[in-house]
Amino acid sequence: MDNIQRNNTEKVLKTTKLNNQTKLQLWLKNNLFKDWKNAILTILTLMFSIYIIFKIGGFLVASEWEVVTENLPLLFMGQFPVEEVWRLWTSILILSALLGASWGVWRGVIGHVAMTIGFILLVFGIVPYTEASSKVYLFTSVALILLFYGIGRFVPKLKIPILVLWILYIPISLGIINGFGIMEPVKSNVWGGFLLTLILASVSIVCSFPLGLLLAVGRRSKLPIIKYSCIIYIELIRGMPLIMVLFIAQLLLPMFLGGVQLDNVVRAMIAFTLFSAAYLAENIRGGLQSIPRGQFEAAQALGLNQAKMMIFIILPQALKAVIPAMVGQFISIFKDTSLVAVIGLSDFLGMGEKIAANPEYLGKYMELYIVIAFIYFIFCYLMSHVSKHIEKSLGVGYR
Known part of the structure; x- marks a missing residue:
């Protein structure tokens, strides 16, 4: 009896293995070797990929990573x-x-x-x-x-x-x-490296979202003062490059605050927040315009006032429709923090440039920039990954 059961088990395993092999062969045939054109393209792509992998592997093995390992505190904390x-x-x-x-x-x-x-x-x-x-x-x-x-x-x-x-x-x-x-x-003038990048990006993202939301709703207001004030602000900010906004925040902001002293980091936070809010406002306005007129009429038929209609009916649908655009703007904020170097701040990339300028590490800057790019990629990909899962959980793009 045991022999019969063992033989049956072996037959099942062989059948499963054969089925898996058949599925793999069919997949390869249908996707990579469907005809002679696909076969040539597959072979060329494979050869190119192997070449790139060997080149990258050789560079990683031959490189001297001391420029990174000896400066990790500077890269991540600056002069903290x-x-x-x-x-x-x-x-x-x-x-x-x-x-x-x-x-x-x-x-x-x-x-x-x-x-x-x-x-x-x-x-x-x-x-x-x-x-x-x-x-x-x-x-x-x-x-x-x-x-x-x-x-x-x-x-x-x-x-x-x-x-x-x-x-x-x-x-x-x-x-x-x-x-x-x-x-x-700890004064902000010693903040630097990845610490400064995270602080600038986090504060800007958190503060720009509600401001952009108010601007988007205000632009659709029936009150002329609110509507045209929002339009002027959005179009004015979107018509200027981010570097100009940073310089304006550094040079002109103290004049409007009546002598109130703000350090450079706070001014940079304000500049990023104001700049990003204008772009988020347009993203959200696009979501508001995508809502069918029937949704507004249905909310009014239920007896909801303007505020409740916007909060409970319109905005949830509009924000869900523009999740990719908003997350794309958040990723841009995170990467654009590197522009603070023009106003004398040393963020993650700026600190890397200072290390690379050290004569002791002459010619070793490539290793440094690879690590910096990899860290940027990880956090940007995380935001994108979270965005995709939020869209999936909310059923965006599915019926």
Whole structure:
């Protein structure tokens, strides 16, 4: 009896293996070798891909990466005081806890973000050139992601507190850096590297969205003052390059504030926010115009006033329709932070340029720029990935 069962099992396994091989052969034939033209194109593409892979692999092996490993603190923190670095790590630990708890409560796309961030932290913790104190913080961050994932999974009532903490995360992080008025603040003129890039991008994205939303709704207002004020602002900002807006914020903004002193970083945040809000307003206005007239009439038939109709009926549909455009604008903000170099700030790319200008690393700038480009790619791809999953969950493009 055992022999019969064993023979039957072997037959099933062989049949499954043959079916899988047949499916693979059919896929290759239909997609890569359908006719002689496709076959030639496939072979040429394969040869070119192998050539590129060997070239890239040879470059990665032959390159000297000391320019990166010896300047990691400068790249990621700029000239932030070493004795105050614990403030940055505290913000990262809070972020790790929030990511883990959100992963446990909602799972889905936030889990992909948490795993990606956790993997990056783990890699930096494992590599030998990371300082011992930094390794402790990195491994603690990974442990917090896993710990709070377990807590969030078994305590679903944490949804509201987690949302509140996400809203307050940027103010809390900036408060930690500035000491909450209790400790000596770390002045923004020493902020730099990836830290400055993240702060500028995060504040600009969070602040420009509600402003752009108000501008888009105001442009459709029936009140002439509100409508034409929004139109003038949007068209004026969209008619100027971002560099000009940055210079205006640096040179003219203090004049309009009546002597109130703002440091360069705050002025850059205001410039990015105002610039991005104008483009977001047009994206959202496009979404509002895509809503059929029947939706407005149905909301009015239900007895909803203008505010309730806009908040509960129109805006949810309009925002859902323009998710790709808005996320594209957010990605542009993140990348355009590199333009702050023209006003004397050293963001991620700017700090890389300063390191590359050091005679000690003459001719080794390519390795540095590859790492910077890779970090930019990871975070831009994360935003794009989150956008796709949000669209999928909301059924955008599906009927």
